Each structure stands twice: as C-alpha cells, then as structure tokens.
Amino acid sequence: MTTAARKNPSEVGRLLRSWREQRRVSQLELALRADSSARHISFVETGRSRPSEELILRLAEHLDVPVRDRNALLLAAGYAPRFSETPLDDPSMGALREGLERLLRGYEPYPAFIVDATYNVVAANNGMALLMDSLPEHLLAAQPLNAMRLTLHPEGLAPRIRNLREWRGHLLAQMERQIALSRSDALRELYEEVAAYPVRAQDAGREPQEPVPYFALPMVIEHEGHVLSFVASISTFNTPMDVTVAELAIETLLPADPATVKYLRSAAG
Template identity: 80%
Template sequence: MTTPARTTRTAAARRGSTSEVGRLLRGWRERRRVSQLDLALRADSSARHISFVETGRSRPSEEFLLRLAEHLDVPVRERNALLLAAGYAPRFSETSLDDPSLGALRAGLDQLLRGYEPYPALIVDATYDVVASNRGVALLMEPLPEHLLSARPLNAMRLTLHPEGLAPRIRNLRAWRGHLLAQMERQIALARSPALRALHAEVSGYPVPDRDEDPEPAGGVPYFALPMILEHDGQVLSFVSSISTFNTPMDVTVAELAVETLLPADPATVKYLRRTAD
C-alpha cells in the first residue's frame, strides 16, 4: 500500500521533472523564435497545451515531446536531454566510431575522402576534433610544427587559427577567422557544450593582424564565396568551404559528424593540387 509520504514525494518528483522539461522546451522555442501558437500548428496541438507543458502544468508524452523537438530542430543530443528531463529514457544511442556496428559508415566516409582527392577534405566531430582526413589536408599541414601535428586529438580550429598553425599563411586571416568564430558561435547557441565554449575562448584569444592583405582573384574572376587564401610552398591557393551533415540521424555520434570539403576557388589552385598529386 502506498503511504501518503511516498505519494507526496512521487508527486513532487513528477512536478520537478515536468517543470524542467517545460523550461528546456521554452528555451528551444524562444531560441528558434517560434510562438506557442506557431509551434502548436506545426505539431498538430494547441497553444494552450504548449503553454501547460512549458509551465509544468502538463507532462508531455514521449512521442509528443519528440514531435515538438523535431519541429524545433533540436539537436539529437539535446533531444535525449529533453526526454530525461521529462522522466523518459534516452531514445538516441551514442556509439563509438570504433564500434563494429558503424563499420559500413566508416568505410563509406573513407571512400568519400579518398574520392575527393587531390582536394582537401576532412571529417570533424561536434568540437572540431578531426576524425579523419585525406591527403589533400596532409599536404596543407606539411609545414606545421611537430608539437601541433602530434597533439591528439587534432583539432581543426586550433590548427587553422593557432599562431604556429595555418594562421600566419592565411592572407585574409581576419575575414576567415571571423567566419570560423561566427560558425562556432552559432553551434554554441544550439548546444550546451562546455568543451565547445572553452575551444571558442581559446582560439578567439589568438593574435590577429590589424588588417588583411587584399590579393586579387586569380585571372581577375570574382570569388563566388568567401575564400580561405593560403600561401603554400610559394604558391597562393584559394579555397571555399562546404560542410555536409547526415539527414535524420538516429545516433548522437553520427548526428555530430560533419564532412568539410575545400573546393578550389580558382584555376591556379586546381592546377597546383593536381600537379602535386601526380
């Protein structure tokens, strides 16, 4: 028989979990700048129900909570946090890339990186640690000091912006640095990641020149996107970056992987990379 004291404790715990998930859900809705009414229309619910969930007056079902998270584009790791806050088990696993179950994924990614050669391509995780890279990336990293290249894990942001990394050879460092820091800030706004915040604090503190050089595009053809203009072995190379992620991932690790490819932005860069690959 349930005692009154136990019933009171259970009810209090339920109210606490309901209040926490409501607070988190409201935070995501406000971050996405979506009104309660708009979210309700998207999720086939009512603004009153959304309000009750956010204020802790109603506990959402597991499926309803996941539906709201989907419409708010909540990252997979944070969907698990919402479920836990509501008193449910996490829905999404977090599998190590070394796990045999991800063997086909690793093989496919390796093939993708090799197929992009001689152009640089790499795969990073949620904190920009390098998971894999191809020979095009290795070529750009050749002149870097051993203490940076031997650090594990290698971090793409640190290698790019460190004063002993690529930074001294990036002719438009101020502009490229601004692009990278803004990219990190958008990710920080989407995820509660102390590691990412610490990395941002570190790399944003690296020295930066007063102004960029203003090299003319090779052949006089305007750039179609902000390039990274890099000196390498006496040659000026220009790259634009493209980032790809997985659609509808069901695993936290996979959800946080990003494939970054550096596309040559001018014919001179294409010619140089193909020549060095021969």
C-alpha cells in the first residue's frame, strides 16, 4: 500500500480549510483564483475528494501558505514534499552565500543584515557591526544572535533608541503580522519573550526630537555622541524553491537624513 493510500483525505482538507479561513477567503473566491470550483473545494475540505498534488500547490499559492507549510500540506495528502530544506552552509548553496555577501558589502557603509524566519542573524555587514560594537559581551556571545533580542533587550540597543516607544511598537506589530501569516510557534515564543522585556519609564515616554518623515517611521538612535536616523527596508526572495531560502530576509537600515550619511561614511573611513 502506498503512502498516499494510507493518508486520510480529510487531514489535508482540514489544513486547507484552516488556511483559507485564516486568510478570510470564501470557497468561491478561492476556486476562482485557483481555476477550480467551489464544489470541488468543499469536497476537498470535507475529505470527500482527494486533491491532486498540483491542486494543493495551486491552492497554497493563492492562500499565501509559507513554503514550509506547503510541504506539510503535501505530506498530509500522502505526497512527497516538493521543497527541499538545504542548510545555508551546504556546498550547493555556495553561489547563494557569495551573492548574499556581495549584497551586504554593497550596502556599506549602511547597516544591513540577513535573518531567518525567527530573526536569527545569518550574516551582517560592517555597518551593522558598527552599531552593535558597544553592546555587552554576553549579548553578543549568545548564539545564534537574534535581531529582535539585540534591539529590544534592556541592555541592547533599546536604551539608545530615542523613539523606543514607537519603534518597539512597530517591531512588535511586525512580528504579530508574521505570526498570523506563518502560524509559527517559534516566532510566537520569541514575540512573547521580547514583548515582556522591561522598558524604562523615561524610554517608554520619550519622543523623537525630530519630526517623523511622512514616508516611513525612522529608528532614531544615539551612537557615540551622535544621533543617527534610519528607515528600514526588508527584501525577500521571489518564488523560492527551498525552505531555507524562502525564510531568509535581507534587512537594511537606510539613512533618513544627511547627518547620518555623513557620520557613516566618516566612520567607514
């Protein structure tokens, strides 16, 4: 008996229905998007019909299901996973690593770093190292380094962020959106940890001295007697075919004012 034959069609149906309801998409709307019928979607969700591998992937694409969870849907239906999960240090990822390193160097002297699905730092450039060089050794020694912990920990960057209340709220809201999209238990645990970090009263109520640009919320941070202002940009890979690659994000801190540009260029020599 094959693996597919042993699987209960209702298992993948329950998962698909859960994703559809979370995305607030009706069966009819999903059917129209995925070139199917509402009747067939209903049969799949109730276990009366076993979906093909192609239909599962098509539905997952239109429901914006994370790549890791698309493998779970395929397994639930009795199919083999479609997407590999290759460690970034695997020899086959050499070209990707080289490309990422070139990209990080290209952003210098501006800070840039790469994180995985739970904000563990995979790589960072010299601009990011500049911002972190005054952090306590015990934070930098923790492995893996985690961008959210380094930013929001009371001994991390948090005390130096002038608009901590706004920036902290922005980061926590960002994590909440990602948890809703990915349903990741690990990300939820990280969120609960960093959200519970104590915030000093003077930091919680401190406002930035400069007006917030209309186009983006800046992070205004003190560094060695200078006040630096950054806006964040996040990039991901389009149509990844590997779980590891799908979960990588390239984050850059772009200067929001001429003074920050001048300081970073001077510090880089």
